[in-house]
Amino acid sequence: MATASDIRLGTQADFMLRLRCQPQPELLEGAAAGFVGYQLDGEASDDGAFVRWSLQQGRFELSGDRLGLYPLYYCQMDSQLVISNSLALLAERFQLETDSEAVGLFLRLGFYLGSDTAFLGVKRAEGKLTVRLDDTGLTIESRRPEFKRMLQPFTAARYQQLFARALAKLRGCQLPLYVPLTGGKDSRHILLTACALGLPVKESYTTRVLSPHSNDDVTIARELCQRLEVPHRVLNSEQRLHNAEQQKNIRTSFETYDHFWINQVGQYMTQKTPGLVLDGFGGDVLSQSKVVTPQMHWCYQQGDWAALTALIAPMDPYFEAYFQARPEFLVPPQRLQARLQAELEKFAGEVIPVKSFYFWNRSRRAIAISSFRQLNGNSQAFFPYMQAELFDFLRALPEDLYFSQQFHASCIAQAFPEFADIPYASNKARGDALAGRRTLFNVLALMREITQADFIAAPMRLRALLSCLRSSTVKDSAVTFFYFFRPMIYLNQLRHLRTPKRQSLGQG
Structure with missing residues (x-):
């Protein structure tokens, strides 16, 4: 072993x-x-x-x-x-x-x-x-590693066998093991398998989120941990939207829009004894994704690049309007399609090319980086789904299994039938509200960002300021406004990050 x-x-x-x-x-x-x-x-x-x-x-x-x-x-x-x-x-x-x-x-x-x-x-x-x-x-x-089509059976039992083998590499590890737990499949699969292998999971934790997102994760994770007798901690939702977004951008090297909300997790984990964070990265996009659709796959097979581009990057008239003052950030439709097509064609030999496109460009870059640089605190992120043998198996999944939307869930249910009654997250539990005082602080910070955003045309800037003020008076609107204007924070940070400088690369 x-x-x-x-x-x-x-x-x-x-x-x-x-x-x-x-x-x-x-x-x-x-x-x-x-x-x-x-x-x-x-x-x-x-x-x-x-x-x-x-x-x-x-x-x-x-x-x-x-x-x-x-x-x-x-x-x-x-x-x-x-x-x-x-x-x-x-x-x-x-x-x-x-x-x-x-x-x-x-x-x-x-x-x-x-x-x-x-x-x-x-x-x-x-x-x-x-x-x-x-x-x-x-x-x-x-x-990238060469893609190889496999002759092995693609069954739920084989999936579980490979998954258990990936986690079994931690047997004998003396470091504390932590499991960030949501209401989804990836983290549940990790926790159940780790416990079945007898790995000493020190703690699991779940983060509350703000409305309009759902807090289903909390109740589901709590029940799962109670049955497994694993200590479980619920972390408060991140209320400092502007501050957390700026910290996230720096820590993730400006590679992602997402994950400001896990800033709380990173701070919490810095207080814990350093260990391994068993991270569910990649399980969704490789085995049962909501992002990669049969329609995308069909468009790829037909070579309908215009339709596929529209599915991957749908038009946003508000986005176009707000960037009129800095048109260099508005990529022409023909150029957008050309860049996407060139990148998508790199995966032509794979079973589901769009799935591989999303893994290598989105998941590997915009999601995994948060695990390395934001989620784990002083601990080391460990990715069982990325273990070579398991990754190659999931990479080669046939179309019917991948698009069935059942393969991963079936694997977990067959391996752990005694937990099959615990549902997965269904977005029923309302997320937290932004505290009144925090609403004011966030709105003022966003208004400062708007006044500094030279890419927003003058007429749209006034409209943005008024919308920002209005968002403070309507429940949950401040959070929605924040999500819409994250590009503003991103670009303002990029601009400020470039000065001052100590030296140029050419200096010895």
Whole structure:
């Protein structure tokens, strides 16, 4: 059976490496060797979520995990190479220029495409990143694992077998195990399997959310933990919308619209004994997604790129109106379709190309990064659904199973029939209300953002200010207004992040 030797744990600290490439590798800034994240199955394996590097005898080598889960950003300028796990750290240190098209696409989609980031010349690895630098030159490679169709049976029993095997790698681990629990399938599957394996789960926790979202998660998670006799903690909803959004943007390297609400979780976890957070990332998009639809798959098979673009990035007239003052952030429809088509076609050989598109571009970048940099506090995020054998199985699921909307639920029900009576979240329990005092603070902060937002045309700015004021008088409207105007906070932060600078990349 698996033992603690199956997992290697590194640090979690932000880092930046700056190297001069010519005439020979010279480390100008950063540690000569390092390991960040976690690695499974020994030093020769690329399974896990990590980056490791070393500079020895004039040769620099860096490699990441097989899926590029661990966020890495790199850029070249003049004769220097800079690599970091924090885009904000790079932006604070160096003179970088906003990539208007990439940001414009992000504002429409909610995630970046390919290797794009918010800044020109700064790339995010699209898969496993490998960097080699010696006196013969520099090689940078970013590659996804090759897709292989499988002959094994795609059954619920096989799914559970592989899932249990992924979590069994933690047997013998002496660190505390934490499970963030929702009313969904991914985290429930983790908790039930961990308990069945006898893994010592120290605590599970659930975060309350604000209306218009639902708090079904709380009652469902509480009942599940009571039956399993696992300690459960309910965390208060995040009320400081503006502050939490700004912190989230920095921590997640401006890669996601989502997850400001888990700011409370990160703060809570910093108070806990460092351990492993068993994170359900990827379970939904790989096995039973609400985002990827049969209609999207049909459009892809028919080559109807216009229709598929409309499904992925529907038109928003309000969005178009508010950005008239800065048209560089309004990506023309033809360009939007061309970029989406080029990215979608990279997955033409897979069973469900749109599913893979969403995993590699949205899930891997805009969702996983919150687990690494916001949700886990001082603990290390661990992704059982990303374990190589299980990931490859889910990646190759046949169309009928994937679109049945039942495969993952059936797997859990068959493996744990005694818990089948506990429902999944159905959005019935109303979310929390924003406290009156917090409403005022948030509205004032948003009004300041509006006055600074040069991308909002003058007539629309007045309208936005009035709408912001009005939102403070109608129940739940302040939260809805905040969701609509998150791009404003995002762009204002990007602008302020770019100045002042200590140096340019070209300086030694």
